[in-house]
Amino acid sequence: MREKMYPEPQPVSAYLCRELECSCGRVHYADIAAVEIGAGAIRTLPEYTKKWGYACPYIVCDDITYKIAGAQCENLLSQVGVYAKLHIIKRLGFDEATLGELLIDMPADCDVIIAVGTGSISDIIRYMSFKLRLPCFTVATGAPMDGFAAGIGVMNVDGLKTTMPAHSTKLIIGDTDILRTAPYRMTAAGFGDLIGKLSCLNDWELARLVTGEHFCGNIAALVKKCVDDILQCADGLKRGEPEVLGRVMEGLVLSGTAISLYGDSRPASGAEHHMSHYWETVFEQRGVRAAMHGEQVAVGTVLILMFCEELARAEIDFDLARAAARSYDRAAWEAEIRRAYGAAADGVIAIEDSACKNETAGRLRRIDAAQEKLPLIREKLNALPGAEHLAKLLRTVGCPCAPAQIGVDEATLKDTFMYCKEIRPRYTVLQLAYDLEVLDSVSDRVIERIKRDSA
Ligand SMILES: [Zn+2]
Numbered sequence: 378m379r380e381k382m383y384p385e386p387q388p389v390s391a392y393l394c395r396e397l398e399c400s401c402g403r404v405h406y407a408d409i410a411a412v413e414i415g416a417g418a419i420r421t422l423p424e425y426t427k428k429w430g431y432a433c434p435y436i437v438c439d440d441i442t443y444k445i446a447g448a449q450c451e452n453l454l455s456q457v458g459v460y461a462k463l464h465i466i467k468r469l470g471f472d473e474a475t476l477g478e479l480l481i482d483m484p485a486d487c488d489v490i491i492a493v494g495t496g497s498i499s500d501i502i503r504y505m506s507f508k509l510r511l512p513c514f515t516v517a518t519g520a521p522m523d524g525f526a527a528g529i530g531v532m533n534v535d536g537l538k539t540t541m542p543a544h545s546t547k548l549i550i551g552d553t554d555i556l557r558t559a560p561y562r563m564t565a566a567g568f569g570d571l572i573g574k575l576s577c578l579n580d581w582e583l584a585r586l587v588t589g590e591h592f593c594g595n596i597a598a599l600v601k602k603c604v605d606d607i608l609q610c611a612d613g614l615k616r617g618e619p620e621v622l623g624r625v626m627e628g629l630v631l632s633g634t635a636i637s638l639y640g641d642s643r644p645a646s647g648a649e650h651h652m653s654h655y656w657e658t659v660f661e662q663r664g665v666r667a668a669m670h671g672e673q674v675a676v677g678t679v680l681i682l683m684f685c686e687e688l689a690r691a692e693i694d695f696d697l698a699r700a701a702a703r704s705y706d707r708a709a710w711e712a713e714i715r716r717a718y719g720a721a722a723d724g725v726i727a728i729e730d731s732a733c734k735n736e737t738a739g740r741l742r743r744i745d746a747a748q749e750k751l752p753l754i755r756e757k758l759n760a761l762p763g764a765e766h767l768a769k770l771l772r773t774v775g776c777p778c779a780p781a782q783i784g785v786d787e788a789t790l791k792d793t794f795m796y797c798k799e800i801r802p803r804y805t806v807l808q809l810a811y812d813l814e815v816l817d818s819v820s821d822r823v824i825e826r827i828k829r830d831s832a
């Protein structure tokens with residue numbers, strides 16, 4: 378039986394495993410059976426495992442998450458006569474090699490995989506179990522990002538951070554007694570990932586205006602609520618209040634659920650995430666350990682909000698933009714991508730080969746639409762929260778808010794503005810600026826502003 382999609386945002390349990398017919402024309406469905414958030418939530422693990430009839434779980438953790446919750450999962454299960462095979466990941470890459478390591482140790486009769494950890498472990502397990510057609514659970518040991526509930530997984534493939542088809546986790550456990558023991562930095566990063574929804578929702582609205590992309594107002598409102606809730610409790614987070622921690626976890630799960638409901642990451646990932654993916658890619662090649670995902674997204678969000686402020690003020694010369702579209706030089710573009718992406722360039726060029734975002738015909742169409750909608754676009758950009766205000770909030774929480782804090786130098790920052798949009802086919806405010814031939818000048822203005830602020 379189909380129900381109607383809720384016009385007002387609801388708690389996460391209202392969205393699980395039910396077909397919701399929406400006024401946007403789609404039926405939304407999140408393939409997550411249960412979410413348990415709260416003190417002692419880990420004790421529900423054996424109950425669900427037994428209830429769903431799993432007898433041969435494969436628990437995957439690393440040596441840190443083993444101590445935090447992996448051993449406890451193993452014990453709790455054995456107390457009810459379920460003997461799990463436990464694997465402690467040796468490799469760090471979350472790439473093809475790690476996937477191989479996990480497969481080799483997996484028991485042949487495994488019927489459920491339990492990821493114990495945060496983002497990367499959850500992502501690789503959701504991908505692997507999806508490919509093996511096995512269900513998976515996630516026991517969170519920190520709340521640093523919103524990937525737990527998402528129906529996609531990010532992995533390193535051929536040296537490039539790649540969004541892979543995956544499924545949602547069947548059970549999510551966010552035990553606040555465990556989350557409290559996570560390094561505070563992780564929780565602050567979770568806050569950062571949620572802040573990013575402000576800029577990605579703006580990208581989605583711009584796409585709706587300019588390219589006519591499908592848009593769901595109900596899901597957008599749901600994601601908006603996740604951010605609004607969290608903006609209220611920055612002080613409580615710093616004080617380590619368990620209730621606030623639970624709210625961050627709930628916000629992250631809800632935002633991930635929105636990705637599942639919509640069927641792709643559009644509602645929760647935009648230009649701020651493209652920046653983060655770009656930094657991951659270049660840092661990996663430089664052999665530098667990148668900052669946490671949520672920290673990068675927080676910095677990306679502040680940068681994108683500054684960019685939106687400058688773009689709203691920018692003088693747009695539509696004739697110049699059209700001339701640039703007509704003289705698009707694919708070879709020159711490719712040379713720049715090879716310089717900016719290094720070893721990962723082939724994957725990025727392949728994305729453009731199928732998306733054709735920069736080709737003349739599509740760009741001219743988008744310039745026409747942007748010209749027609751310019752007043753509305755400016756209105757949207759001006760309605761965003763101020764970058765300064767957000768940076769202040771991030772400082773209160775103790776999350777990085779400036780590129781230098783996460784090791785991004787000025788040259789990398791310029792490349793980020795110019796080329797991070799190429800890492801995904803998705804339309805964002807950076808594509809809008811590129812189309813209008815102001816990407817270069819507006820990003821220079823943002824970079825100048827950052828230099829002034831830090832002087
Ligand atoms: Zn994220």
Ligand SMILES: [Zn+2]
Pocket residue numbers: 382399400401402403405593594595596
């Ligand atoms: Zn909808």
